Amino acid sequence: MSVWDIQTEFAAGVFSDQVTGGRCSATVQCEASGLVAQTANGQRFFLHYDQLQLELGGASGRMLFCRNSDRSLTIFCEERGFPAALELHAGVMLSEQLAGLFSTARRGRRVRSLLLLVGTPLLLLGLVGLYFAILQMGRAAVMTLPVSVDQKIGDVAAVSLQQGSVQLTDPRILKPCQQIVDRLSPYAALPGLEFQISIVDSPDVNAVCLPGGRIVIFRGLLEAAQTAEEVAGVLSHEMAHATLRHGLQSAVRSTGVIVAAELLIGDAGGLVAVIAELGQHAAITKYSREQETESDAEGVRMLHAAAVDPLALASFFERLKEQPQQQLPRVINWLSTHPQHDVRIAAIRAQVATLAAQQYRGLEVDWDGLKQSLQE
Amino acid sequence: MSMLEHQISQQPDYAIVSVRLQAGQKVHSEPSAMASMTPNLTLKAGLKSGLGKTLGRAFAGESMITSTYSADRGPGEVTLAPAIPGDVRHHFLDNSSLYLQRGAFLAHSDGVEISGKWQGAKGFFSGEGLVLVKAQGTGDVFFNSYGAILEFDVRDTLLIDTGFVVAFEDTLQYRIQVLKGSRPAKTLKNFFFGGEGFVCRFSGQGRVWIQTRQVTPLLQWIFPFRPAKKSD
Known part of the structure; x- marks a missing residue:
């Protein structure tokens, strides 16, 4: 590049007490012995090269400030070609200062880009980690919430669950079911829950226990069960979901990180609001495989503690499995949400084998009356 | 020095600026700033100065839409008011630039372009937004x-x-830094979501304008009084 290709006039600015306001714009030229800045109203400023002090700065970090020794005059310029023009004209007087400035800046840029290169993936990884950590902690925080939160969420979910369904109110059906629940409830892991039952006139072989203890039994379950103990087995499993607060945990999982973070500071309002907004029991009765396994174990524990034979649950599973294919649609409900039968049956049997000896007592309920009433 | 004849009144708490436009002059403001105008001015709302700058403004928390008042049919007057209570200042740009905090932009004359300036990590950690105007x-x-x-x-x-x-003016270099003990995080919540205890370290030579109140502490002060159902 020859001398002639280099731009010699640049848009710049001046700091000086001699201009109004202390600052004004100017054009700067590199002349043989120094910098000359000329303002719009004709003021001229001169900085000799050999007294020049250079500094990089400004909001962009690329503005070059040229000062005299007592700092009474500063000429600053952000244009790209300015440092090169300055070096060309000032030569040895400034090349050392310029080299120092720009190598520092370059080093800074290199460090920054390296940081960016390494830091961005790390930051992303950290954010993802934080996201899951908060979710995890949110789920843990669920266990510290008061039972009233469970009840509130259960109330909201019950509305959507029972929408449009017909309730069975025959005391010959209700009473035995309530007796089964009453036998189990003193052994619930979470104190303070009130287990209330309602029975829905639906052929589905299913039962649900909502957070807070509201139990909904579907007619199909009572029809498919052969003994009251089998019903007790299924109900113990469902009640375990409520006592282990699986519904709230599922809700936290599906509502996301903000709600989880709120729970961490002890504010469950967001969770209740989100459930209310979803208005759907599906959000809190979709359990994970781990939760199902946990509920099986907790159900077996409850049955054993209440002196009800826990193997009834396993035998109910087995019988469901052996149902002829034609009847499958009726039982598909419970099966589809409760996968891996054989594994579960085996797990239940294994757990029962480890339990302390217990004198199991039959459930003293009017089972035949219930069956008869269902047929009517 | 200024291009537009203007007067700022009701300072400092509910300041408003009235601009007297000579025939042919224009003033551009954020939308909804207009309090009054003479009927001979033309008001046009639209995107200004290209997609990049428009998006930049959006990221900086300003509106993408700019209202332009033109004195096409002879001189007129328009008064412009900001959204929040506070002061209004005029600054003349002399082939230079000025950086504004989120929401601080009110209006400008011809010859000035408003864009967003990406702050990167500086903005992220300060809690004051990723983009300056x-x-x-x-x-x-x-x-x-x-x-x-x-x-x-x-x-x-x-x-x-x-x-x-x-x-602040473009001649100032700035860095965000944490000032220990300036405002400790009192709860887990503002440890996660607050941007407190951060200071801007300005160095070099230039002017900075600061406000005498902050919005965030006001919101925190109001928060307990908000009409919301208590969860029991």
């Missing part, structure tokens, strides 16, 4: 604050809490 060119800029406005002429270095910065 940059006004560049030659002409008038009007900006507003929450509370009154103080001017500082920085000669060497000055630390200013990020929540108080309204605007």
Whole structure:
């Protein structure tokens, strides 16, 4: 590049007490012995090269400030070609200062880009980690919430669950079911829950226990069960979901990180609001495989503690499995949400084998009356 | 020095600016700033100065839409008011740029371009937004604050809490830094979501405008009084 290709006039600015306001714009030229800045109203400023002090700065970090020794005059310029023009004209007087400035800046840029290169993936990884950590902690925080939160969420979910369904109110059906629940409830892991039952006139072989203890039994379950103990087995499993607060945990999982973070500071309002907004029991009765396994174990524990034979649950599973294919649609409900039968049956049997000896007592309920009433 | 004849009144708490436009002059403001205008002015709303700058403004928390008042049919007057209570200042850009905090932009004359300036990590950690508003060119800029406005002429270095910065000149270098003990995180919540205890370290030579109140502490002060159902 020859001398002639280099731009010699640049848009710049001046700091000086001699201009109004202390600052004004100017054009700067590199002349043989120094910098000359000329303002719009004709003021001229001169900085000799050999007294020049250079500094990089400004909001962009690329503005070059040229000062005299007592700092009474500063000429600053952000244009790209300015440092090169300055070096060309000032030569040895400034090349050392310029080299120092720009190598520092370059080093800074290199460090920054390296940081960016390494830091961005790390930051992303950290954010993802934080996201899951908060979710995890949110789920843990669920266990510290008061039972009233469970009840509130259960109330909201019950509305959507029972929408449009017909309730069975025959005391010959209700009473035995309530007796089964009453036998189990003193052994619930979470104190303070009130287990209330309602029975829905639906052929589905299913039962649900909502957070807070509201139990909904579907007619199909009572029809498919052969003994009251089998019903007790299924109900113990469902009640375990409520006592282990699986519904709230599922809700936290599906509502996301903000709600989880709120729970961490002890504010469950967001969770209740989100459930209310979803208005759907599906959000809190979709359990994970781990939760199902946990509920099986907790159900077996409850049955054993209440002196009800826990193997009834396993035998109910087995019988469901052996149902002829034609009847499958009726039982598909419970099966589809409760996968891996054989594994579960085996797990239940294994757990029962480890339990302390217990004198199991039959459930003293009017089972035949219930069956008869269902047929009517 | 200024291009537009203007008067700022009701300072500092509910300041408003009235601009008297000579025939052919224009003033551009954020939408919904217009309080009154003479009927001979033409008001046009639209996107201004290209997609990049428009998006930049959006990221900086300003509106993508700019309202333009033109005195096509002879001189007229328009009064412009910011959204929040506070002061309004005029600054003349002399082939230079001014950086404005989120929401501080009110209006400008011809010759000035408003864009967003990406702050990167600086903005992320300060909690004051990722993008600053940059006004560049030659002409008038009007900006507003929450509370009154103080001017500082920085000669060497000055630390200013990020929540108080309204605007600063392009000749100032700035860095965000944590000032220990300036405002400790009291709860887990503001440890996660707050941007407190951050200061802007300005160095070099130039002017900084700060506001005498911050919005965030006001919101925190109001928060307990909000009409909301208590969860029991």
